[in-house]
Amino acid sequence: DAGVTQSPTHLIKTRGQQVTLRCSPKSGHDTVSWYQQALGQGPQFIFQYYEEEERQRGNFPDRFSGHQFPNYSSELNVNALLLGDSALYLCASSSNRANYGYTFGSGTRLTVV
Amino acid sequence: LAKTTQPISMDSYEGQEVNITCSHNNIATNDYITWYQQFPSQGPRFIIQGYKTKVTNEVASLFIPADRKSSTLSLPRVSLSDTAVYYCLVGSRAKFYFGSGTKLNVKP
Numbered sequence: 001d002a003g004v005t006q007s008p009t010h011l012i013k014t015r016g017q018q019v020t021l022r023c024s025p026k027s028g029h030d031t032v033s034w035y036q037q038a039l040g041q042g043p044q045f046i047f048q049y050y051e052e053e054e055r056q057r058g059n060f061p062d063r064f065s066g067h068q069f070p071n072y073s074s075e076l077n078v079n080a081l082l083l084g085d086s087a088l089y090l091c092a093s094s095s096n097r098a099n100y101g102y103t104f105g106s107g108t109r110l111t112v113v
Numbered sequence: 114l115a116k117t118t119q120p121i122s123m124d125s126y127e128g129q130e131v132n133i134t135c136s137h138n139n140i141a142t143n144d145y146i147t148w149y150q151q152f153p154s155q156g157p158r159f160i161i162q163g164y165k166t167k168v169t170n171e172v173a174s175l176f177i178p179a180d181r182k183s184s185t186l187s188l189p190r191v192s193l194s195d196t197a198v199y200y201c202l203v204g205s206r207a208k209f210y211f212g213s214g215t216k217l218n219v220k221p
Contacts, residue, residue, distance in 0.1 A: 109154065
């Protein structure tokens with residue numbers, strides 16, 4: 001049973017560039033949430049996708065956008081990268097029908113130089 | 114969404130029982146309480162979840178008082194490999210927010 005898969009694992013981008021991160025949820029899960037975790041901090045909620053729509057959004061600028069596909073996989077896009085966007089980006093999947101919490105992927109380490 | 118408050122850090126020794134308490138004064142009726150463990154540069158790992166009273170699984174116990182305004186994660190006989198950050202979350206229908214977590218340091 002595959003868990004949550006994220007790609008790539010590491011990424012280095014230049015300030016001002018755009019980046020796309022990808023996530024495949026755990027089998028049976030239909031909801032995908034994205035988090036940003038800066039070094040030494042707790043994960044910060046970016047947004048959540050369900051039924052291919054953004055259902056909730058945290059306090060992040062419009063430079064952060066996402067998409068969910070019919071197979072429940074998801075992408076996180078960040079435009080006009082800033083140095084402060086350097087972080088571990090975590091994808092978490094869950095079932096909308098249950099309260100059993102999230103299953104997290106191992107994350108994508110994004111470094112903006 | 115309910116805000117959670119945890120101690121920033123805790124120290125323990127191998128073989129001891131560790132209890133980490135989380136405060137969530139404005140928890141909603143539909144909210145569940147979930148605990149996660151996170152090692153550096155890894156995604157958080159689910160430990161245990163409960164709604165009220167006591168829940169136990171193979172790695173931990175979760176104690177929730179009747180008013181549900183706090184919860185305590187109990188880790189029996191910790192080992193060095195339990196050194197990690199532990200997060201308490203409250204929420205429902207997959208809507209969970211993280212607090213700052215408790216960094217547990219297990220010493221030999």
